[in-house]
Amino acid sequence: MNHAVDRDVPAIEFSSVSCRFVSPDGKATVALRNFSMSVARGEFVAIVGPTGCGKSTTLSMITGLLKPTTGEVRVMGAPVDGIDPRIGFVFQADAVFPWRSVLDNVAAGPLYRGRSKSAAHDEANAWLRRVGLEKFGRHYPHQLSGGMRKRVALAQTFINKPEILLMDEPFSALDMQTRTLMQDELLQLWSANAGSVVFVTHDLEEAIALADRVFVLSARPATLKKVYDIDLPRPRVTSEVRYDPRFIEISRDIWHDLREEVRIA
Template structure:
C-alpha cells in the first residue's frame, strides 16, 4: 500500500499463514475523473489519485459525501474509465468490465421473479457453467450464508438482511478475485449489520480475495480492514492511507474493545475530521 501510509507496519499475519507475500495488485496511477452536467459545466469528481492495493488486502475508503469514493470504485470495475491517468490490475490497464470482479451495493439487485436458488446460480449460468454444476455451487453458497431451507423463497418473502445474504452468495459464488463493495450494509439495523460484517470476515479471511469497501462509517472501516484510505473533500484526493494493526480473525463488535482500536480511530479521525466538517460525522 502506498501514498503517505501511516500507522504501524507489522507484517500481514494472514498472508504469512497462507504462505504468500502480499504483492501490488490494483494500481491507480495519477487518475482524475471529470463529468459534464446538463448545462455543459465540467465537474471534477476525483483528481490526482495515486494508490496501490495489495493482493489479498481489505481496503476501506472513507471521506465526506460527494468526494468521489464511489467514482473510484466504478473506475476500478471498468464500468467507467478515468479522464486522465490509468487503472491497472496485475499491470494491465482496465478498459472494460472485468469478469474477475464482484459487486455488492447498498441496494440489492436481485431478480424479483427468481427464487433464492435462481438468483445465486444466475452469475454461473451467465458464464456458461453447466446447470447441474451451477446448482451445486449455488446450494453450497446458500448454506454458507445461512439460508439453507430458503432456496425456493422469492426476494419479496425475505427480510432485508436475508436479501443481503443472497446478494453476498450471488457475488461470491463465481469466485471473483476482487470484491467491490459500496456501502453494502448501511441500510441494515445495527445487529443485522454486525452479523453480515462478521460473515463477510469469515468468507474473506484466508481466501486471497482483494476487497475494496466504501463506507461512511469509520468504526466499520477500522473493524473490517487491513488498510483505511482517507479522501479529501470534493474534488476527492487521497489524504492518507492507514494500516490497521489489529489481529485477525475479527469479530466486528468485539474488536472495538481492543486497546489499540480507539488509538487507531483517533489517529484516522484527526485526518478525517476537517474533511467532513459541514457534512456531519461520516
C-alpha cells in the same frame, strides 16, 4: 484477454488519477484529483471520506464504467479495458432478480458462465448452506429480511470466485445488530476466498473493523489525504474488536483527519 499476471503485481493500482464530469449545461466538476492508490492481492482496503467526495467514483473506474480524465487505473497489472469477469460487486441496494427464487439468483452466475443447470444448482445450494440460507432456496427475495437478502447477495457474488470484490456501502441499510453479523460473515467469506476487497463506507468504525488499510479522502475534489495501517490482529470479531484499546486509538486518529474534511464538505 490474457489473465496471466505476476503475483507480486498489485491487484488494483491508481496512478495520479483525476476524473472530471461535464454536465449537459457544460459545467465541469472534478470528482477526483491526482489520486493514487495500490491494493495488494488478498488485501482488504476501506475508503472513507465526506459525502460526495468521490469514493464510489473510484469503484466505477476499477470496473471500467468510468474512465479517468488523466492518469491510469490498472487491474492485475493491465490497464482497465471494459468489464473484467474477475471482479465482483456488492451494492447498497440488493442486486437480486425479484422474479427468481433465492436458489436461481445464486445460481445465475455459474449458469451465465456456462455451467449446466444441475451443476449450478449444486454450487448454489452449497453457498446457501455457507451463508445459513439452506432452507430458503425456494423463497423469493420479497419473502426475506434485509439481512437475509444481503446474504443472498454475498453468496451470489462469492460463488463466482471473484479475485477482486468491490463493495459500495453494502450494509448501510441494515440495523446495527444485523450489520455486525454481516460484517463477520463477510470477513469469514473473504478469508476463505483470498481475494482483494475495496470497501466504500461512511462508517469509520466499520472501515477499521474490516480493513487492513483505511484510505482517507479529502473533500471534493477528492485526493488521498492519508493512509492508515490497521494493525489489529486477525481473525477479527467485529462486535469485540471495537473495544480493543488500539481500535479506539486508531478511530480517534482517523476521525481527527476526517472531521476536517467533513467540515469543508
